[in-house]
Amino acid sequence: MARIRLINLADFEVSHVIHRHGLTNNTALAVEAALIDAYPEITNIMDGKGNNEFGAMHSSEIIKKYCAETANFKHKALLISVNRTALESSLYEATRYAWRLRKNKAKKLKLSFQQCKV
Numbered sequence: 001m002a003r004i005r006l007i008n009l010a011d012f013e014v015s016h017v018i019h020r021h022g023l024t025n026n027t028a029l030a031v032e033a034a035l036i037d038a039y040p041e042i043t044n045i046m047d048g049k050g051n052n053e054f055g056a057m058h059s060s061e062i063i064k065k066y067c068a069e070t071a072n073f074k075h076k077a078l079l080i081s082v083n084r085t086a087l088e089s090s091l092y093e094a095t096r097y098a099w100r101l102r103k104n105k106a107k108k109l110k111l112s113f114q115q116c117k118v
Helices: 002-009 025-038 059-066 091-098 103-108
Strands: 077-081 111-115
16 A cells, blocks of 8 residues: 555556456466566565465576486487477477488487477
């Protein structure tokens, strides 16, 4: 109420913005939490639900939290990055399109992996 009074005393009006509507309860809570993070000057008493666990983080923190350990392969392996092409077709077709490998080189491999970066 104090913030609203200060806005009115400065000859401004409080605006009401509905950022999203028609959401499920869980999605609404996630959007609310993200907006609380996005506007640090707001006067909410409570943080958004899950902000301690899933709230705003620096990219290096996100990488530490979710990044797997570096893989050390004992066999010859191949990683094929298919990027957005996997969204347009099957992963198999996207992999065929992204990487052309000679048959003699392919026979030397023990493992191959597809990585989809969206």
